[in-house]
Amino acid sequence: MSMTETGTPVPLRWSSRLWGVLAVLCIVVFLDGLDISNIGVALPSIGAELGLSTTSLQWVVNGYVLGFGGLLLLGGRTADLLGRRRVFLVAVAVFTVASLIGGLVDDGGLLIATRFIMGLAAAFTAPTALSILTTTFPEGPARNKALAIFTAFSASGFSSGLILGGVLTNLGWRWNFLVPVPLALAALIGGMLLIARDRPPSSGGQDLGGAVTLTAGMLLTVYAVVTTTWGLLIPAAALLAAFVVIENRVRHPLVRLGILRTGSIVRANVSLVVLMGSYVSFQFIMTLYLQDVLGWSPLKVALAILPLGLVVVFGSPYVGKLVSSWGTGRLIAISMALLTLSYLWILVTAGSDPHYLVQMLPTMLLNGAAFAFGYGTIITQATDGVADHEQGLASGLVQTSGQVGTAMVLAVVSTLVATATATGSFTSFRPGLITVTAVAAAGLVLNLVPLLTPGRRIGA
Numbered sequence: 001m002s003m004t005e006t007g008t009p010v011p012l013r014w015s016s017r018l019w020g021v022l023a024v025l026c027i028v029v030f031l032d033g034l035d036i037s038n039i040g041v042a043l044p045s046i047g048a049e050l051g052l053s054t055t056s057l058q059w060v061v062n063g064y065v066l067g068f069g070g071l072l073l074l075g076g077r078t079a080d081l082l083g084r085r086r087v088f089l090v091a092v093a094v095f096t097v098a099s100l101i102g103g104l105v106d107d108g109g110l111l112i113a114t115r116f117i118m119g120l121a122a123a124f125t126a127p128t129a130l131s132i133l134t135t136t137f138p139e140g141p142a143r144n145k146a147l148a149i150f151t152a153f154s155a156s157g158f159s160s161g162l163i164l165g166g167v168l169t170n171l172g173w174r175w176n177f178l179v180p181v182p183l184a185l186a187a188l189i190g191g192m193l194l195i196a197r198d199r200p201p202s203s204g205g206q207d208l209g210g211a212v213t214l215t216a217g218m219l220l221t222v223y224a225v226v227t228t229t230w231g232l233l234i235p236a237a238a239l240l241a242a243f244v245v246i247e248n249r250v251r252h253p254l255v256r257l258g259i260l261r262t263g264s265i266v267r268a269n270v271s272l273v274v275l276m277g278s279y280v281s282f283q284f285i286m287t288l289y290l291q292d293v294l295g296w297s298p299l300k301v302a303l304a305i306l307p308l309g310l311v312v313v314f315g316s317p318y319v320g321k322l323v324s325s326w327g328t329g330r331l332i333a334i335s336m337a338l339l340t341l342s343y344l345w346i347l348v349t350a351g352s353d354p355h356y357l358v359q360m361l362p363t364m365l366l367n368g369a370a371f372a373f374g375y376g377t378i379i380t381q382a383t384d385g386v387a388d389h390e391q392g393l394a395s396g397l398v399q400t401s402g403q404v405g406t407a408m409v410l411a412v413v414s415t416l417v418a419t420a421t422a423t424g425s426f427t428s429f430r431p432g433l434i435t436v437t438a439v440a441a442a443g444l445v446l447n448l449v450p451l452l453t454p455g456r457r458i459g460a
Contacts, residue, residue, distance in 0.1 A: 033161060034157040035161070038160075045169055084132050084198050128392060134147075151379070213246060282436050283305060289426060307364050338370035
């Protein structure tokens with residue numbers, strides 16, 4: 001029997017209330033994943049109805065990414081300082097209202113603004129949900145099991161979005177915004193009834209300079225990456241450098257930088273950059289090839305990629321037991337090995353016209369296994385050993401790494417394959433595949449070194 005942050009014991013067999021809390025958190029993370037992936041196939045319909053140019057249309061996606069990736073770290077820390085339950089419920093309420101408005105608007109600018117607000121709300125719900133989970137279920141088998149289920153819902157949201165986006169767009173693009181509303185409303189009501197009130201610390205949270213420089217620096221960084229305006233990284237770096245200086249001088253810093261002195265936490269953050277960056281970029285390459293080169297419909301493309309998501313959904317719940325038995329270090333290294341192998345397989349065997357069953361499907365299955373082994377395990381490593389009052393910080397930090405890393409790798413890959421569809425050959429996608437393979441291989445080396453270093457604790 002273990003104890004929660006409130007001193008309540010967590011039995012090996014969970015109560016209906018504990019299952020209810022986990023269900024609320026899983027609904028929210030499912031919607032976060034769904035909202036990232038379901039809009040892509042609806043963009044042509046949105047552009048046609050609202051009269052948006054291609055340049056403007058990309059901000060229906062990028063507006064969400066900007067709000068989400070730019071404010072994740074602030075969202076996680078705000079939950080620590082103001083109370084997780086309060087921040088979670090307010091953010092879910094904002095997401096619900098914004099999603100409803102998104103399904104009703106008739107102005108393109110307002111739709112983009114709505115998407116930014118939805119991303120902003122998700123930047124607070126995602127790390128807060130994770131920190132509620134890690135403080136409700138203590139380190140060990142209980143947390144590992146909860147994280148495995150949480151990961152499965154996160155991945156299923158992303159995978160479901162690929163299919164639902166195609167189905168709902170056939171009914172009308174507005175349904176992509178309206179369908180999540182009742183689910184979000186259910187999560188809001190469930191959260192109000194089931195999530196225990198927490199007491200934020202009495203000190204801290206007065207670091208206005210840190211909040212301003214962090215928010216501005218992260219927003220500018222994500223904006224620079226998603227628009228590939230690399231010159232903006234210079235003022236972004238200056239703002240983040242000012243943030244570091246401020247945090248080292250104020251009495252109650254917004255972010256305690258000492259958390260980055262823990263090697264396992266740093267490796268976990270870099271590992272999520274590798275996993276998410278290469279995983280999403282590979283799906284981008286495959287979607288582009290199947291839809292724009294082979295001429296497959298959005299629904300057919302989604303079904304082709306679905307096996308990858310199914311491996312994650314059905315594999316993730318079993319990873320918790322493996323983490324308890326093997327430790328996070330070994331499992332993350334296995335994940336990185338599978339990730340590298342998946343890209344090497346299609347890179348070596350594909351040629352100019354890859355066969356789906358022979359080259360693509362094995363790569364997707366290996367890729368899904370890598371994500372199933374890696375995602376929840378990385379989150380576990382990133383939050384293990386962190387005090388309850390900093391769980392939001394640790395959660396926001398690792399999720400920010402994943403989102404910003406995804407944007408950075410995807411920006412490079414999309415630039416490399418920008419003209420690939422015009423050639424009608426898979427060969428022109430090879431530079432992008434080589435890039436994701438190199439990223440995955442770097443992650444493998446990073447996680448093998450501590451395992452092969454004498455005197456290191458295995459699984460740390």
